[in-house]
Amino acid sequence: MTAAALATLVPNSTWYLLLAAVLFGIGAFGLLVRRNPLVMFMCVELMLNAVNLSFVAFAVRFGDIAGQTAVFFVLVVAAAEVVVGLGIIVSIMRRRPGATADDLAELRG
Amino acid sequence: MDLVVFVLASAMVIAGALGVVVFRNPVHAALGLVLTLFGVAVHFVAMEAHFLAAVQVIVYAGAIVVLFLFVIMLLGVDRAEDLSIEPIPIQRPLAAVVGAGTVVLVGTAVVRTRDTIARGPELEASGDSNIRLLARNLFSDQVLAFELTSVLLIVAVAGTVLLTRKQKRRPEHDGGGS
Numbered sequence: 001m002t003a004a005a006l007a008t009l010v011p012n013s014t015w016y017l018l019l020a021a022v023l024f025g026i027g028a029f030g031l032l033v034r035r036n037p038l039v040m041f042m043c044v045e046l047m048l049n050a051v052n053l054s055f056v057a058f059a060v061r062f063g064d065i066a067g068q069t070a071v072f073f074v075l076v077v078a079a080a081e082v083v084v085g086l087g088i089i090v091s092i093m094r095r096r097p098g099a100t101a102d103d104l105a106e107l108r109g
Numbered sequence: 110m111d112l113v114v115f116v117l118a119s120a121m122v123i124a125g126a127l128g129v130v131v132f133r134n135p136v137h138a139a140l141g142l143v144l145t146l147f148g149v150a151v152h153f154v155a156m157e158a159h160f161l162a163a164v165q166v167i168v169y170a171g172a173i174v175v176l177f178l179f180v181i182m183l184l185g186v187d188r189a190e191d192l193s194i195e196p197i198p199i200q201r202p203l204a205a206v207v208g209a210g211t212v213v214l215v216g217t218a219v220v221r222t223r224d225t226i227a228r229g230p231e232l233e234a235s236g237d238s239n240i241r242l243l244a245r246n247l248f249s250d251q252v253l254a255f256e257l258t259s260v261l262l263i264v265a266v267a268g269t270v271l272l273t274r275k276q277k278r279r280p281e282h283d284g285g286g287s
Contacts, residue, residue, distance in 0.1 A: 006112065011112060014223040018219055018220070025208040025209065025215075026126040026127060026129075027126065028208050033201055034130065035196070038180065038186065039129065041177070046126050049145065053149055056156050059158070060156045060232060061228060062227060063232050065243055066251075068160075069251050071161050072161065075161075075165070077258075079168055079173060081265075082177075084265050086180045089180065093184045
């Protein structure tokens with residue numbers, strides 16, 4: 001492909017959806033592999049962002065703003081989720097410093 | 110030009126995501142997350158979702174990652190984690206299979222349906238700006254969900270305060286009062 005042909009190549013929604021799929025896969029892999037609860041939480045955020053990206057790509061493709069409204073709600077719920085999740089992690093770590101996800105297999109304090 | 114923006118922002122997104130997964134220090138992982146979030150914000154701008162790009166930077170990169178960093182500092186877990194420990198023997202290969210499988214399945218679906226998905230009109234064809242369209246949708250069709258969001262935020266804040274409050278030792282002779 002020549003440089004002139006490359007210059008006229010415009011990314012369409014399929015590209016964004018593929019990128020979102022890759023981002024979601026990386027997030028899922030990290031969630032399964034990492035043992036630090038905080039880093040696992042960050043991987044959940046990666047997956048949420050992948051979904052946000054595909055929501056916006058579909059909103060542009062369909063010409064329907066409702067997809068972007070959905071992203072707005074995902075942002076709000078993600079913020080609330082992070083607050084609650086970090087609160088739980090703080091109260092767990094206070095009881096058992098240095099706990100990993102494997103140490104939390106039983107619910108007993 | 111669009112292509113250059115897409116490639117650079119995608120490189121940011123992928124590099125940051127890989128950083129979150131492979132960095133041993135949680136602080137570095139949080140910084141990788143910032144890189145990814147900024148890359149996604151650039152993509153939002155490229156897709157002309159300007160309001161969401163601004164909110165992405167303010168809420169995600171500004172508030173959520175700062176919250177992560179605060180908790181990391183508060184708990185003192187900012188030491189490197191030994192990534193060579195693998196508690197379940199075949200966990201990592203299986204996780205790689207799950208991750209790669211997700212990417213391949215979704216990618217195949219996206220590529221195969223790239224011409225069959227309906228294509229709508231331009232979003233800003235009516236002449237309204239992105240934020241005006243979003244506001245009209247949010248405060249008319251989705252107004253109930255918007256109101257419920259306030260309930261969610263109040264519940265989340267109250268619940269977190271309850272969860273993280275240090276429990277006071279109850280006095281021995283407290284009578285019957287609660």
